[in-house]
Amino acid sequence: MKKWTKEEELNLIDLLKNGNTYKQIGLLLDRSYKSIKEKLNKLGYRQDDFSEVCFYENKKCLTCEKEFKSIKSENRTYCSKCCSATDTNSKRVKIINKKNSKSKT
Secondary structure, three states, X not given: OOOOOHHHHHHHHHHHHOOOOHHHHHXXXXXXXXXXXXXXXXHOOOHHHOOHHHHEEEEXXXXXXXXXXXXXXXXXXXXXXXXXXXXXXXXXXXXHHHHHHHHHO
């Protein structure tokens, strides 16, 4: 395990503030993802503190139409599990009704 120098710590913080992910920083500094994450946590920093502009986007929930922030890579379409379940259940009722109407004929 390599010890961190003061210069590396400052470089680490600068890279995080510039919007780099832990994985990108690890590649640049020849360190593991885990060591980057642990060191930043010890220094009092988190990736989310600086990545809002780069990694988040505003979306509108398909069920309640509220605006919410989502990480771009997650491809979320609902603001919560409750809205997701509500939409899924409403679709399920429509499918059951279609099956019932077909079986009556």
